[in-house]
Every structure is written in C-alpha cells, then in structure tokens.
Amino acid sequence: MNRSRTKRFAAYGPLILAGVLSLVAPTFAQDQTTPAPDNTAKNKNQKVTADQQTNAAADRDLTAQIRKSIVADKSLSTYAHNVKIITVNGMVTLKGPVKSDAEKQTIADLAVKAAGGQDKVTNNITVKQ
Numbered sequence: 001m002n003r004s005r006t007k008r009f010a011a012y013g014p015l016i017l018a019g020v021l022s023l024v025a026p027t028f029a030q031d032q033t034t035p036a037p038d039n040t041a042k043n044k045n046q047k048v049t050a051d052q053q054t055n056a057a058a059d060r061d062l063t064a065q066i067r068k069s070i071v072a073d074k075s076l077s078t079y080a081h082n083v084k085i086i087t088v089n090g091m092v093t094l095k096g097p098v099k100s101d102a103e104k105q106t107i108a109d110l111a112v113k114a115a116g117g118q119d120k121v122t123n124n125i126t127v128k129q
Contacts, residue, residue, distance in 0.1 A: 059087040059088065059089070059090065062087050062090065062092065062114060062115060063085050063086075063087045063092075065114045066085050066087075066092065066110060066114045066115070067085055069110045069113075070085075070107055070110055073106065073110070076098075076106065077098065077099045077103060079097050079099055080106075080107060082096065083095065083096035083097075083098065083107055083125055084096050085111070090115070091120055091121075092115045092120060092121045093121075093122045093124060094107060094111055094121065094123050094124060094125050095124045095125065096125060096126070097125070097126050097127070097128040098125055098127060098128065099128055100127060101127055103127075104123070104125045104127055107125060108121060
C-alpha cells in the first residue's frame, strides 16, 4: 500500500466502520415493546432488602470480606458470585439464586466463617431449577 492510500484509509476507515455498525446494530437492539423487568412489587414483601444495608464501617467490611471469599472461590457459578449480601448491625442475610445445593452450602459456610457464627447468618438463597 502506498502512503496516499494509507492516509486515506486512516482518515475514512473509522467512518466506514461506523456506517457499517450503524446498519448492523439495530438488529441486535432489545425489542422496545418488551417491558423492562420490574421486581418492585415482589421486593416490597421482602423483610430485608439491599437498600437496608447500613453504612457502618463494620457492616461494610463484613460484607466486603464475605464477597471477596465468595468471588475467590472459582468453583462457584456466576449466579453464586452474585448473591446479595446484606449486613445490618453484624447480622448477615444472603439472598439470590445459585445453581446447586452445594453452592448454597458453600456460600453459607463462607458467610458463617466471616460473621463469626451460624446465629449471625440468615440463608435465603434459592437453588435455581
């Protein structure tokens, strides 16, 4: 390729790419007629929700410690890595779906170890069927 062509490609290449992507992108866009998922009504019936997590340093640290131990366990699924951990005054609530009873137990064990006892952890994790 000579220098002139290289300069033209460098100048027009991104524009051509943007044009091609603008033609292809709408086929991958989400269907606008499908309503967004909304769990508001379901969440109102929950006793402990993520917005009740306190901002106390001890609660934040405990939540972070549990999250780090869960994420460090690479044998756990993505579902398990994303369970909700809610800590209020040192009391931990675990929520969300996991793929198996073994994952549910592993997460509970990690939380109990970090929290300092079974009596400080409420396990509301569900197994996704």
